[in-house]
Amino acid sequence: MTDFRRVKGTRDLLPPETAVWAAVEATARRVFGLYGYHEVRTPLLEHTELFVRTVGESTDIVGKEMYTFPDRKGRSLTLRPENTAPVARAFIEAGLQAGPLPVKLFYVGPQFRYERPQKGRYRQFSQIGAELLGDASPWSDAELLLMLDRFLRELGFTELEVLLNTVGDAPSRRAYAEALRGYLQPHADALGADSRRRLETNPLRILDSKDPKERELLAGAPALGDHLTDAARDHFATVCEALDDFGVKYKISDRLVRGLDYYTDTVFEIVSRDLGAQDALLGGGRYDELVSDLGGPRVPGIGFAIGEDRLVDVLPASFRQRAAAPPPVLVVPIGTLPAAQALKVGEELRAAGVAAEVEAAGRALRKSLERAGRLGARWVVLLGEDEVGREAVTVKDLKAGGEQHEVPRAALPTYLATRMEPVESTG
Numbered sequence: 001m002t003d004f005r006r007v008k009g010t011r012d013l014l015p016p017e018t019a020v021w022a023a024v025e026a027t028a029r030r031v032f033g034l035y036g037y038h039e040v041r042t043p044l045l046e047h048t049e050l051f052v053r054t055v056g057e058s059t060d061i062v063g064k065e066m067y068t069f070p071d072r073k074g075r076s077l078t079l080r081p082e083n084t085a086p087v088a089r090a091f092i093e094a095g096l097q098a099g100p101l102p103v104k105l106f107y108v109g110p111q112f113r114y115e116r117p118q119k120g121r122y123r124q125f126s127q128i129g130a131e132l133l134g135d136a137s138p139w140s141d142a143e144l145l146l147m148l149d150r151f152l153r154e155l156g157f158t159e160l161e162v163l164l165n166t167v168g169d170a171p172s173r174r175a176y177a178e179a180l181r182g183y184l185q186p187h188a189d190a191l192g193a194d195s196r197r198r199l200e201t202n203p204l205r206i207l208d209s210k211d212p213k214e215r216e217l218l219a220g221a222p223a224l225g226d227h228l229t230d231a232a233r234d235h236f237a238t239v240c241e242a243l244d245d246f247g248v249k250y251k252i253s254d255r256l257v258r259g260l261d262y263y264t265d266t267v268f269e270i271v272s273r274d275l276g277a278q279d280a281l282l283g284g285g286r287y288d289e290l291v292s293d294l295g296g297p298r299v300p301g302i303g304f305a306i307g308e309d310r311l312v313d314v315l316p317a318s319f320r321q322r323a324a325a326p327p328p329v330l331v332v333p334i335g336t337l338p339a340a341q342a343l344k345v346g347e348e349l350r351a352a353g354v355a356a357e358v359e360a361a362g363r364a365l366r367k368s369l370e371r372a373g374r375l376g377a378r379w380v381v382l383l384g385e386d387e388v389g390r391e392a393v394t395v396k397d398l399k400a401g402g403e404q405h406e407v408p409r410a411a412l413p414t415y416l417a418t419r420m421e422p423v424e425s426t427g
């Protein structure tokens, strides 16, 4: 045992689990591609100020959870805790507002938050996300949700719950923040230190509180729905109608405000009962002020981030099975046949796209068959001096009780490929 352990809250992903992750990501790439999204890759490191300005000073992420450190020149850098602000920064920096709009981007990659690790909560975790920039129409909200719905259905999910709400446009939020502050101010003594601070900086954040006493107080608070402008109300109504039209089921959850400051209008979460305490599989929403808050032009946006660790954790078994890497064919040289001959057959199979492993020469056949069993291989290709002379191989089908057939060498790849069970491609 070495003295080196992985850092608390991080994970090593090993085979065969990595094949499942790769298949999930391949599905995301394919489905998002159908909707015109292209991949973006931003750095893991950003200037700290980017997240302070966007995610918000009063949020847990910025207040308590960031991996922030000075670099060698004393500049404050942060390992990204989320990917929406970096995408917005990259969008502005590359001048993508010049169009054509909308710009549709997706990303897959690690994020870092210093949280207390538990099942479904890690300090390094992976998100699969998408961002649509440059379209304020409620139809883009609906289309983004349709894309999510299609992605999750292709993974085999059926029992997920979509929670939907609107946090209003900027004028609605200002009006509501005042109303909420007015209601909570007389009860400030009953609030915890965090909430009392937020009463000044960002009262909407208090709605996230898990404290039972605060929750009781919030039960009587004014509702955000009563402070929406007509524009915000219409926007949300259109999103709901579009989802109804396409048969996407959702539940309106008026306490859903999401943990980041930049959201406006539509916000959503998808939860899974199978996840336990950390039940949010993904979250997202519209962020019409984010790009301009970063000093860019007024470009509206909407996006989501899926927690990939959690997604894989509750993945339906049917998808998991299809995602498994194809078991290889084992090529076994018999007797004193040089390993090079077996390696040649292995290369012929790989050239035809059939996964093959080649046994070392001189190993007892019994040992090779044991190994085939451990690899989960169905076929063993036996190759002795006789077979080489006849330009043939003997194929042993372990699934059919070890039945053997002689097959001409040139026909071997097709013989095997046509008998393989299909697997989800991770390409």
Ligand code: AMP
Residues within 6 Å of the ligand: 082, 113, 115, 120, 121, 122, 123, 124, 125, 126, 127, 259, 280, 281, 282, 283, 284, 305, 306, 307, 308, 309, 310
């Ligand atoms: P957020 O960026 O906070 O809206 O998170 C979006 C999604 O990322 C959540 O719904 C989770 O599935 C996932 N997520 C957030 N924080 C963590 C974490 N510490 N560990 C694992 N997954 C996380």
